[in-house]
Amino acid sequence: MLKIRLIPVMLMRQGMLVRSVGFTTYRPAGNPLNAIQFFNQWDVDEIVFLDITPGKSRGVGRLDDNYERFESLVDYTKYISRHCFVPLTVGGGIATIANMRELFNAGADKVSLNTIIHSHPEVLQEASGMFGRQALVASIDVKKTRGNYEVVTGYGKKMTGMNPVSWAKEVQKLGAGEILLNSIDNDGKMQGYDLKLIQMVADEVDIPVIACGGVGNWQHLVDGVKKGHASAVAAANIFHFSEQATKKAKDYMFEAGLNVRKTGFMHW
Amino acid sequence: MNMKSKIAIVDYGMGNLRSVVNAFTFVGARVKVTNNPKELAKAAGVVVPGQGAIRDCVANLHKLNLVKALREEVIQKHKPYLGICLGLQVLGDISFEGGEFECLGWIEGEVKLIKPKGLKVPHLGWNEVNILHSSPLFEGLSDKECFYFAHSYILWPNDKSVVVATTDYGEELPVAIHKKNVMAVQFHPEKSQGAGLKLIKNFINFVEKTAC
Amino acid sequence: MTFDEQGVCSGCRVEEEKTKINWPERRKLLKEILAEYKAKAKGPYHCIIPVSGGKDSLFQTYLIKEVFGLNPLLVTFNHQFNTQRGIRNLANLVRKLEVDHIRFTPNPDLVRRLSAYSLEIMGDMFWHSHCGIYTWPVQIAVKYKIPLIVWGEQGFMDLGGMFSHYDMVEMTNKFRVEHGLRGYDAKDMVSKKHDISIEELSWAVYPSDEEIEEVNVRGIYIGNFLPWDHVKQTELMIKLYNFETAPHPRSFNLYENVEDFVSNGLNDYLRYLKFGYGRATDHAAYEIRRGRMTREQGIGMVKKYDHVYPNDIKIYARYSALTERKIIDLVEKMRDKRAWEKRQGKWCLKDPVWNHIDDEGTNAVRLPKTGRSKYILNPRRVKPEPNEYTLM
Numbered sequence: 001m002l003k004i005r006l007i008p009v010m011l012m013r014q015g016m017l018v019r020s021v022g023f024t025t026y027r028p029a030g031n032p033l034n035a036i037q038f039f040n041q042w043d044v045d046e047i048v049f050l051d052i053t054p055g056k057s058r059g060v061g062r063l064d065d066n067y068e069r070f071e072s073l074v075d076y077t078k079y080i081s082r083h084c085f086v087p088l089t090v091g092g093g094i095a096t097i098a099n100m101r102e103l104f105n106a107g108a109d110k111v112s113l114n115t116i117i118h119s120h121p122e123v124l125q126e127a128s129g130m131f132g133r134q135a136l137v138a139s140i141d142v143k144k145t146r147g148n149y150e151v152v153t154g155y156g157k158k159m160t161g162m163n164p165v166s167w168a169k170e171v172q173k174l175g176a177g178e179i180l181l182n183s184i185d186n187d188g189k190m191q192g193y194d195l196k197l198i199q200m201v202a203d204e205v206d207i208p209v210i211a212c213g214g215v216g217n218w219q220h221l222v223d224g225v226k227k228g229h230a231s232a233v234a235a236a237n238i239f240h241f242s243e244q245a246t247k248k249a250k251d252y253m254f255e256a257g258l259n260v261r262k263t264g265f266m267h268w
Numbered sequence: 269m270n271m272k273s274k275i276a277i278v279d280y281g282m283g284n285l286r287s288v289v290n291a292f293t294f295v296g297a298r299v300k301v302t303n304n305p306k307e308l309a310k311a312a313g314v315v316v317p318g319q320g321a322i323r324d325c326v327a328n329l330h331k332l333n334l335v336k337a338l339r340e341e342v343i344q345k346h347k348p349y350l351g352i353c354l355g356l357q358v359l360g361d362i363s364f365e366g367g368e369f370e371c372l373g374w375i376e377g378e379v380k381l382i383k384p385k386g387l388k389v390p391h392l393g394w395n396e397v398n399i400l401h402s403s404p405l406f407e408g409l410s411d412k413e414c415f416y417f418a419h420s421y422i423l424w425p426n427d428k429s430v431v432v433a434t435t436d437y438g439e440e441l442p443v444a445i446h447k448k449n450v451m452a453v454q455f456h457p458e459k460s461q462g463a464g465l466k467l468i469k470n471f472i473n474f475v476e477k478t479a480c
Numbered sequence: 481m482t483f484d485e486q487g488v489c490s491g492c493r494v495e496e497e498k499t500k501i502n503w504p505e506r507r508k509l510l511k512e513i514l515a516e517y518k519a520k521a522k523g524p525y526h527c528i529i530p531v532s533g534g535k536d537s538l539f540q541t542y543l544i545k546e547v548f549g550l551n552p553l554l555v556t557f558n559h560q561f562n563t564q565r566g567i568r569n570l571a572n573l574v575r576k577l578e579v580d581h582i583r584f585t586p587n588p589d590l591v592r593r594l595s596a597y598s599l600e601i602m603g604d605m606f607w608h609s610h611c612g613i614y615t616w617p618v619q620i621a622v623k624y625k626i627p628l629i630v631w632g633e634q635g636f637m638d639l640g641g642m643f644s645h646y647d648m649v650e651m652t653n654k655f656r657v658e659h660g661l662r663g664y665d666a667k668d669m670v671s672k673k674h675d676i677s678i679e680e681l682s683w684a685v686y687p688s689d690e691e692i693e694e695v696n697v698r699g700i701y702i703g704n705f706l707p708w709d710h711v712k713q714t715e716l717m718i719k720l721y722n723f724e725t726a727p728h729p730r731s732f733n734l735y736e737n738v739e740d741f742v743s744n745g746l747n748d749y750l751r752y753l754k755f756g757y758g759r760a761t762d763h764a765a766y767e768i769r770r771g772r773m774t775r776e777q778g779i780g781m782v783k784k785y786d787h788v789y790p791n792d793i794k795i796y797a798r799y800s801a802l803t804e805r806k807i808i809d810l811v812e813k814m815r816d817k818r819a820w821e822k823r824q825g826k827w828c829l830k831d832p833v834w835n836h837i838d839d840e841g842t843n844a845v846r847l848p849k850t851g852r853s854k855y856i857l858n859p860r861r862v863k864p865e866p867n868e869y870t871l872m
Contacts, residue, residue, distance in 0.1 A: 001436060002387070003394040003414060018482065019647075026482050027490045028642050034658040040461070041689065045394055063814045064602045064754055066663030082290050087416055087459045107286040109319075109418075109459060129366070132320045134390040134418035177390055177418075190646065206388050231393065241643070243652040243697070244689060261394045261414040265689035266462055 003261040004225050005045040005232035006250055008239045009212060010035055012051050012076070012092070015058045015069045019237040021188030023141070023156035029240045031067045036080045039239070041266045043247040044086060048180065048210075048234060049077070050112065050139075051092025052155055074106045081107025089137050089180075095120075100127055104135070112180060114139040115153045118160060121174050128175025137210075138176035140164060142197055143184045149197055156184050168201045168209075176207060180234070183213035188237060190216025198228030210234050218252035225258055273479040275472065276311035277301050278338075280318075280328040282354060284458070288317040291458035295469045305337035313475035314338065314347055317458075318354025319418070322363040322379065325354045326371060335372065342450060343374065348475045351452030353419060356445065359452055360423040374450060377425040384438020390420040395435045397455070403432040403446045404474045405453070405467055413463045415455035417443075422454055449478070481640040486845050490641025495769040497645045498707045510705035514548050517628040525553040525580070527628040530617040532556065533570025533739045535714040536632040538723055540702060541577050542716075544630055551579075552630070555620050557612035557683075558585040559740065562870045565863065566739025569724050576721045584616055588871060590680045596800055597674040602662055603754055603811040605796065606747045607669070609740075611684045614651075614660040618697060622687045627696045633708050634701040639762055651699025653686050709770060710735060711855070718858050725858050726865070730788045732781055733763040734855035741869065745792035746807075752786055753811045756819030756829050760785035771850035775842060779834050795867055 010032055011018050017035055018026040029035075032049065039047055051058070051073045058076070061069040070076050077090050090103050091112025100111050117124050117138060127136055142164045143152045151162040160167075168179055181201055183194035193211050202209040208231035211224040215235035224233040233253075239245045244265075253260045275297050279285055285301065292299045292315070300307055308314060316338070318325055329335050342349045351359060363369045363379035371379065382391055396412040422441050425431060433444035435455075443454040451471065457464035482490045518526040529544060529552045531537030537554075544550050556570065574581045591608050598607030621629050631651055636642040636659055643649040657665050666684035670676055687697075702708070714735040717723040725734040728744045736759070737743035744759050752758035764778035773781075797804050821830045 001395070002391070003396075005393055013482075025484070025493075027494075027644065028482055028640070030654070030658050031663070034654060034663060038652075038654040038657075060818070062754070063816060064604065064662065066668060067658075078286070081286060082294075085291060085294070085459065085461045085465060087418070087456075088287075104284055104319075105286055107284070107290060109284050109287055109456075130320060130324065132390075132418075132420075134392055134420065135319060177392060207390075208388055208392055231388070237647070240654070241647045241649040241652075243650060243654075243692060243699070245652075247689075247693075263414075263462060265693075 001259055002231075003045070004253065004258050005210075006043075006221070006246060006253065006260065007046045007048055007210060007232055007234040008035075008039050008044055008246060009048040009050065009234050009236040011236050012049065012053065012058070014053050014056050015061050019188065019240065023184050023187055025188070029237075032076060032080050033067055033083065035240070037083050039246060040084055040086065042244050043250045043263055043265070045261060046087045046089065046232070047084060048089045048091070048112065049080065051076075053092070074102050077103055077106040077108050091137070091139060095123070097123065097127060097130065100131065104131070110135045110137050110177075112137040112139045113176075114141070117171055117174065118153050124171065124174040124176060133175050133177035136176050137178045137180050138171035139180040139182065140167060140171070140201075141182045141184055142194075149200075152184060164197065164201055165204050168205050172205050172207050178208045178210060179205065180210045180212060186214030189214055190238070192216060192220040193224045193228055195223060195228045198224060198230050202229040202231070208232060212236070218249045221249055222253055222256040222258060273312035273475055274298050274300050274310060275313045275315060275475060276308050277315045277317065278308070278334065279303050280325070280332055280334060282318045282320045282325050282328060284319050285317060287458045288315065288352065291465060291468055292472070295465055295472065297472050303332045303334060305333060308337050308341050311341075312347065312479040313350070313471070314341060315350045315352070316355035316358070317352045318358070320354065322354060322357055322365045322369050322371070322421070323367065325358055326369050329358070338372070346449045348471070348478050349450045349452070350471045351450075352458070353454060353456060356452035356454050357421060357423050359445075359450065363421065365421045375423065375425050375430060375445060375447060376427060377423050379421050379423045381420060382422055382437065382439075382441065387438045391417045391437050391441075393417065395437060397433050397435050397443060399433050401432045403444070403451070405444060405446065405451055405470055406433065407470045407473075409463060409466055415453075415457065415460040415463060417455045419454060481642070487839070487841055488845050491639050491765060492641070492769055494637060494641035494644055501645055501707070503707055506705045510702075511548065513700065514544070514550055518550050522625055524551060525624065525626050526550040527552050527630050528617055528621050528626050529554050529630050530556070530613055531570070531573065532613070533566045533573060534737060535710060535717060535723060535735050538569070538573050538717045538721060539713045540630060540632045541573060541579060542720065543702065545577055545579060553620070553624070553626060554579050554581040555617045556581065556583040557609070557616045558583055558872070559606065559609035559612060560585070560588055560591050560869060560871055561606070561609070561740045561742050563739060563741055563865055564870050565724055565726055565865060567870055567872075569739060572721060572723070582620065584612070584683060585872065586612065586683055587680060590676065592799065593674045593676050594669060596802070597669060597671050597676060598664070599807070599810055602664065603750050603814045604662070604747060605750070605800075606742055607661065607664065608684075610660050611666065614656040615686050616683050618692075618699070619683070619687055621697050622691045622695050625695050627698055629697065629699040631699055631701050633703045633710070637701075638703055638708055639765070645704060648704055649701065651701070656686065710766070711770070711772070715856060718856050723858065724863075725856060726862055727857065729791060730758065731760045731763050731785050732853070732855070733759070734857055736763065741792040741795060745790040746796050749790040749793070750811050753808070754814045755816050756832075757782070758786040761833075767853045768847065771847055772853040774849055775846065776837060777853075779837055783832070783834050795869060799869060
């Protein structure tokens with residue numbers, strides 16, 4: 001039976017990993033290489049690496065530590081993928097087939113697309129034919145406006161007027177293999193996933209849905225699966241805060257009766 | 269015993285080559301990424317990875333004159349071969365992904381869309397692998413170990429005896445085959461953490477033994 | 481750190497959280513956690529407190545033992561650049577609070593070699609101390625099977641706003657490697673050139689994941705359970721235990737790091753050379769946030785102190801057999817060009833904070849001054865400090 005997956009999301013802003021609240025407030029959380037090394041040790045199933053640097057330099061940073069910094073997402077992918085032996089999904093402003101190919105060649109196993117699907121849906125179709133849908137994740141960010149769910153794009157700034165369920169069905173039709181579903185309202189609040197939203201989408205599409213946005217404790221992860229019907233549970237903030245966090249989360253999910261993969265600690 | 273026989277990882281422009289190279293390098297193999305038949309001739313083992321559509325896979329292999337070279341090295345000279353994902357599917361007679369495409373025909377059988385009742389396609393994620401027969405690939409790995417899958421199609425070998433491992437996804441899928449010096453897996457060992465790295469190590473050991 | 485649209489940094493925003501948090505609830509939570517570990521302790525000690533002998537060590541120990549009634553085991557990693565004042569404070573802590581204490585002194589010759597190596601590759605001659613204080617207490621926790629380690633301030637949260645009080649962050653190896661050690665773990669410090677082998681670094685190796693899990697080691701920060709303010713806390717320690725303080729040429733703060741020469745001195749100066757700001761900036765930020773200084777006064781402090789050349793560089797020069805010039809030169813390649821530029825052959829701060837004293841928008845985020853920045857000198861007649869590192 002297919003296992004439920006636990007996925008830490010690494011958000012990179014100007015070369016630094018950050019934790020976010022509502023897609024607006026950002027606090028520094030560390031370095032992508034260090035994070036990916038520890039996550040690989042601590043029982044994760046996949047890793048998502050998103051570049052949320054709006055047109056700014058990615059190579060800034062101190063010169064006295066043991067970490068390298070680069071200007072391009074492709075170079076960062078090459079740098080961190082050497083230490084990643086679980087599937088790595090890379091995203092952030094990807095707009096062309098050439099860009100996707102560069103990232104695959106740099107070590108990404110899947111790419112995450114968001115804005116481009118809205119502006120040029122044919123790119124997703126073409127990518128699907130070329131790389132296969134299993135390599136393509138459609139990232140869908142959702143905000144509640146006047147009680148209704150609406151899909152938002154451009155780092156949470158541009159409203160699209162679209163309903164998440166219909167959009168999810170559309171991206172599935174266009175060729176996405178998975179959906180990364182993010183609740184902007186719940187992001188960083190640590191009050192749990194927006195279970196209504198997750199379930200609404202997961203029940204209507206045939207492709208797997210990864211829940212994201214709002215995890216504050218391990219029970220929220222369990223709820224994401226049992227109540228939200230997600231195939232995978234993700235979080236961007238909480239895994240930076242405690243020792244062996246992802247392994248403890250996995251253990252908790254296992255004890256709660258979820259069909260998860262348990263590998264213990266990795267030693268390289 | 270010379271621990272550093274060269275392993276050729278075939279680059280025919282498809283899929284996650286870097287991940288495969290990273291994994292092989294990490295476990296200590298001496299790798300050569302190439303699509304040059306002369307380099308294949310110098311290698312002690314051949315790895316064909318691949319992700320994407322079979323149409324492009326087959327077209328690229330032909331365009332690069334690799335079909336002949338692979339046949340020479342693997343079928344005639346019996347060099348160990350490891351196929352990953354598309355590298356398994358391409359071994360069949362014919363694939364029905366997006367049309368009808370003739371494949372290498374080294375393992376008799378057809379590549380068809382998986383049809384797991386009530387479950388989502390693609391088969392995407394970690395699943396347990398049932399080891400049917402002992403094979404050097406699974407040396408030291410326990411039954412029901414998890415590996416990472418990302419596919420919608422699979423090769424159904426006519427001769428069931430070449431199937432060394434299966435996975436349950438709505439139906440029992442043949443996910444690992446071994447016929448003489450030809451081995452192939454539908455899952456991605458380069459992305460399957462500890463278990464995957466072990467399998468890769470096993471293949472490298474097999475290449476070392478054969479090279480001696 | 482990050483800056484928001486109003487130009488306010490993440491550190492200030494995290495400090496603002498302190499006014500909104502339900503501290504009585506947090507204190508209750510701390511009490512429960514401590515009671516839990518006291519009840520399930522397998523041996524005589526209920527927790528470990530890593531101490532340096534500084535102001536925070538004293539406060540933490542007072543809190544855990546006197547206020548909450550636990551029996552802690554105190555552990556100190558001897559970094560060897562001690563002031564005699566620091567040794568006196570440490571002895572005072574152990575004697576007055578009546579606690580058991582273990583002190584680990586690594587091979588002094590190794591420390592000398594390590595310090596030279598870390599100065600070369602990171603522009604920091606104190607790596608061994610950062611490593612020791614984050615690693616050795618955890619080794620003790622595993623060896624003695626004492627799961628709870630009580631750390632004090634989460635410095636990166638309190639100063640730079642890396643974490644929020646709502647995260648309830650705990651100590652992790654991930655944090656230790658990246659932020660404590662700058663990505664250089666023990667295995668990265670093995671060096672043929674400096675003759676450093678991994679065998680000599682046994683105290684620097686973090687316990688394995690399995691060992692941590694078996695004992696269920698957990699490192700909590702007191703800063704998550706009460707509104708951390710080191711000035712108020714130290715005043716109490718002076719009153720209760722006669723904690724000794726001293727003036728320092730590179731800052732107006734009399735309380736921080738009196739126990740070693742370099743944290744306010746040479747090591748902070750090297751940091752200033754790298755990044756363009758030093759301890760005085762940190763201390764001013766604390767005071768401004770806590771309403772005891774205006775931004776203008778703080779900027780005045782930065783201008784006065786950050787650039788001051790460290791006296792204790794002479795001690796390090798003797799210790800390392802490097803010239804003062806050589807020590808400074810080793811850091812040159814690490815100067816951040818975003819902060820520094822060369823004008824007529826001299827390094828100058830590109831855009832120091834005092835150029836922004838009247839920036840637009842400062843009044844919109846100005847905090848009211850509710851107190852005064854003052855530090856107690858104790859004793860009034862400062863005991864002279866010899867110009868050398870005291871080993872023990």
